[in-house]
Amino acid sequence: MSFCVALIGRPNVGKSTLFNRLTRSRDALVASESGLTRDRRYGLMTIDSGSTLTLIDTGGLYGEHQLSDLLMAQTDHAIAEADIVLFILDAQQGLVPLDLEILEKLRKQNSFVLPVVNKIDGVSEATAVSEFCRLGFDDFIFVSASHGKGVSQLATFMCEIAAKGKNDPSETGENQNVEQERLPLAIIGRPNVGKSTLVNALLREDRQVVFDMPGTTRDSIDIPFSRNGVDYLLIDTAGIRRKGKVSETTEKFSVIKALDAMARSRVSVLVLDSREGLVDQDLHILEHARNHGAALVVAMNKWDAMDKQGRSAVMNEVARRLDFAPWIPVLTISAKKGSGLASLLKMVNRVEKAAAFLVTTSHLSRLLEKFVEAHPAPMVQGRNIKIKLATRGGSYPPKIVLHGNQLKALKSNYLRYLENSFREELELIGSPIQFQLKNSDNPYKGKQNKLSTRQYSRRQRLIKHRKTGR
Numbered sequence: 001m002s003f004c005v006a007l008i009g010r011p012n013v014g015k016s017t018l019f020n021r022l023t024r025s026r027d028a029l030v031a032s033e034s035g036l037t038r039d040r041r042y043g044l045m046t047i048d049s050g051s052t053l054t055l056i057d058t059g060g061l062y063g064e065h066q067l068s069d070l071l072m073a074q075t076d077h078a079i080a081e082a083d084i085v086l087f088i089l090d091a092q093q094g095l096v097p098l099d100l101e102i103l104e105k106l107r108k109q110n111s112f113v114l115p116v117v118n119k120i121d122g123v124s125e126a127t128a129v130s131e132f133c134r135l136g137f138d139d140f141i142f143v144s145a146s147h148g149k150g151v152s153q154l155a156t157f158m159c160e161i162a163a164k165g166k167n168d169p170s171e172t173g174e175n176q177n178v179e180q181e182r183l184p185l186a187i188i189g190r191p192n193v194g195k196s197t198l199v200n201a202l203l204r205e206d207r208q209v210v211f212d213m214p215g216t217t218r219d220s221i222d223i224p225f226s227r228n229g230v231d232y233l234l235i236d237t238a239g240i241r242r243k244g245k246v247s248e249t250t251e252k253f254s255v256i257k258a259l260d261a262m263a264r265s266r267v268s269v270l271v272l273d274s275r276e277g278l279v280d281q282d283l284h285i286l287e288h289a290r291n292h293g294a295a296l297v298v299a300m301n302k303w304d305a306m307d308k309q310g311r312s313a314v315m316n317e318v319a320r321r322l323d324f325a326p327w328i329p330v331l332t333i334s335a336k337k338g339s340g341l342a343s344l345l346k347m348v349n350r351v352e353k354a355a356a357f358l359v360t361t362s363h364l365s366r367l368l369e370k371f372v373e374a375h376p377a378p379m380v381q382g383r384n385i386k387i388k389l390a391t392r393g394g395s396y397p398p399k400i401v402l403h404g405n406q407l408k409a410l411k412s413n414y415l416r417y418l419e420n421s422f423r424e425e426l427e428l429i430g431s432p433i434q435f436q437l438k439n440s441d442n443p444y445k446g447k448q449n450k451l452s453t454r455q456y457s458r459r460q461r462l463i464k465h466r467k468t469g470r
Contacts, residue, residue, distance in 0.1 A: 006082035089115060091117050189270055189285065221235070277317050297328070356396070371417070
């Protein structure tokens with residue numbers, strides 16, 4: 001297990017900024033508004049010596065707040081996992097009563113605490129020491145996370161402590177290479193449809209903050225987990241509202257992070273509230289995921305809250321509204337009760353395998369020949385459209401390259417026929433099929449035959465006879 005370091009502190013002291021600086025990433029959402037981070041976020045910190053540590057970013061601990069108990073539970077998990085706790089303080093604001101409450105909590109849990117004074121810009125270290133001396137620490141670490149001042153020294157110091165510990169800092173339970181081999185699975189949808197509840201149900205732990213309030217999740221959180229021999233990288237995203245209702249700057253960044261999650265995922269699970277059915281905003285989110293090339297699965301959540309008559313009506317309505325994309329599988333689940341989750345993961349695996357599109361050129365070409373023989377392409381201006389060959393153009397989503405003559409004249413309905421035929425034969429469920437049309441070049445185009453002396457003389461005689469009428 002990797003040596004773990006948790007970043008703890010009150011809201012807006014710069015924990016996420018320091019997390020991004022130490023991990024050399026932009027994973028954590030950062031803005032001037034407090035309370036952006038609400039769920040635990042894990043990242044890797046590597047220094048030049050090759051030592052690697054696991055960092056845990058946490059939400060700011062509030063005094064009185066409707067989410068304070070839930071954030072405290074998330075922080076308690078991080079503290080329990082951590083070998084070192086970085087207690088982040090704000091040099092600009094100085095010592096406040098909430099800092100004392102947090103430190104008292106850390107001492108009760110017998111944590112190894114390193115006090116880190118952030119935002120040291122314009123504040124002398126002597127002034128900062130006099131401000132925080134009441135905390136009872138012998139030494140403080142001074143940094144400016146936003147400007148990078150003192151961050152490398154902090155990283156080196158943490159790695160030195162880790163090297164002295166019982167854990168080998170070079171070991172990483174979730175290293176970057178392993179994460180790259182995992183199946184990226186994004187959980188997307190509107191606010192308050194149960195995305196974080198679904199994530200917690202899949203992980204079988206209270207990993208994400210769940211609260212009956214839209215917008216509880218504000219950032220996209222990557223969570224590695226394994227089930228039945230398959231390694232996943234679960235991406236919980238913030239709820240995406242209609243563009244006209246997105247007003248706060250932080251919410252706009254949350255939406256951008258959610259769209260980025262769709263681009264990174266191989267499969268996106270669109271979570272719906274069964275009681276509301278498939279609304280227009282769900283279709284917009286689905287279109288975003290489709291444009292980013294992710295395979296799609298629709299999960300009708302809160303199915304247990306529906307009666308038999310309501311279930312039939314909502315499924316008929318969903319089927320009607322998804323008529324343009326009948327290849328998207330629709331499953332029913334209850335994230336709160338944990339029902340339907342095994343079927344959901346099986347469908348995710350099936351859809352991902354189909355989206356990988358592992359098929360040979362010879363097989364594609366044989367299928368193409370079969371489809372064209374059954375229904376030839378219509379003629380254009382009395383000339384046949386020849387589709388000679390089909391090759392694999394890529395995956396996620398599946399791409400088929402058609403080779404032939406006059407392919408740009410193919411009508412959309414014939415391409416739809418080919419798409420449906422390939423999908424049925426290859427069981428390409430959950431992914432759109434993209435066609436690339438490649439016309440064969442005429443090797444004699446633009447070339448002229450050069451006449452020999454004898455051919456040229458004969459041509460001149462023919463022209464002369466034609467002019468004289470002989």
